[in-house]
Amino acid sequence: MKLTKIVKLNVGSPQFRINATNDQQAQVYPFYSQVDLEEELTGIYDNMAKNKQIRTHDEVNLLHGGEVIFNLVSGRAAVVSTRHDGYIYTQNFVVLNPTSQLNSQYLVYLLNENHGIQHQLQVGLQGSMVLKYTVRQLRELRLPQLPEYRQQVIIGQIYFKQLRLQALQIRRANNETLLKFAKLAEVSSDEKKHDRIGF
Numbered sequence: 001m002k003l004t005k006i007v008k009l010n011v012g013s014p015q016f017r018i019n020a021t022n023d024q025q026a027q028v029y030p031f032y033s034q035v036d037l038e039e040e041l042t043g044i045y046d047n048m049a050k051n052k053q054i055r056t057h058d059e060v061n062l063l064h065g066g067e068v069i070f071n072l073v074s075g076r077a078a079v080v081s082t083r084h085d086g087y088i089y090t091q092n093f094v095v096l097n098p099t100s101q102l103n104s105q106y107l108v109y110l111l112n113e114n115h116g117i118q119h120q121l122q123v124g125l126q127g128s129m130v131l132k133y134t135v136r137q138l139r140e141l142r143l144p145q146l147p148e149y150r151q152q153v154i155i156g157q158i159y160f161k162q163l164r165l166q167a168l169q170i171r172r173a174n175n176e177t178l179l180k181f182a183k184l185a186e187v188s189s190d191e192k193k194h195d196r197i198g199f
Contacts, residue, residue: 003141007107008097011135012089013061018054026055032063032080032087034071040078041108041160042167054088061095063087068096068104070111072133075121077111079104079160094135103149105156113159116144 015031030051039045063069065082072092080095089095098107110117124137146152 001143001146002139003096003143004139006099006101006143009135009138010061010095010097012091012093012095013058015090018056018058018060018088020054020056022055023057026057028053028055029060029062029086029088032069032084032089032093034074034076036084036087037069037071037074037076037078040069040081040084041076041112041163043081043160043164044167044171045083051087060088063089063095066104068098068107068111070094070096070133070138072135075133077108079108094138096138101149102146103152103156105160106146106152107156109156109159110143114144117141 030053033051035046035049036051063080063084063086065080065085067080068077069080069089070077070093072094077096096107098104120141121133121137124133124140125131147155
């Protein structure tokens with residue numbers, strides 16, 4: 001079954017066509033980024049990060065929590081969180097809105113992990129000068145046979161929980177490494193002080 005049979009695609013706003021203004025009455029919009037997408041997958045967010053913004057009177061494509069977003073550059077998909085409501089998505093992104101037949105988290109799992117879909121996307125890149133996926137490729141994707149909806153929900157939930165667990169384990173390992181390096185630096189500093197005093 002073709003993706004477009006049960007998924008509606010909306011392409012992002014071309015960034016170069018958005019006219020910025022200094023008019024203080026105009027709306028300010030933050031841009032959605034690949035970093036945001038990766039954070040959606042793990043549920044771990046950097047609250048200190050600042051997204052690029054634009055002030056404009058133009059009509060632009062905005063995100064809404066619960067939508068599936070696909071990055072045409074990285075080939076990765078995620079479910080948009082409510083924290084990114086009202087963010088602009090540019091031409092590097094496509095929003096996918098599945099019908100009631102297809103669970104959003106399960107769709108993300110398929111796009112990111114299914115070997116058949118990955119193969120279809122990779123074949124479309126062959127011979128291309130720029131390694132970027134296209135909206136046409138997405139439209140031409142053929143989905144595997146879908147399990148019943150309840151099973152889709154379970155698979156999608158397990159997938160996202162596993163991604164979060166993996167991210168937390170990596171963060172913990174990185175923190176432990178930083179702590180060990182800090183202790184080594186402290187020991188090294190103490191030895192230098194001791195050498196100076198002994199000298």
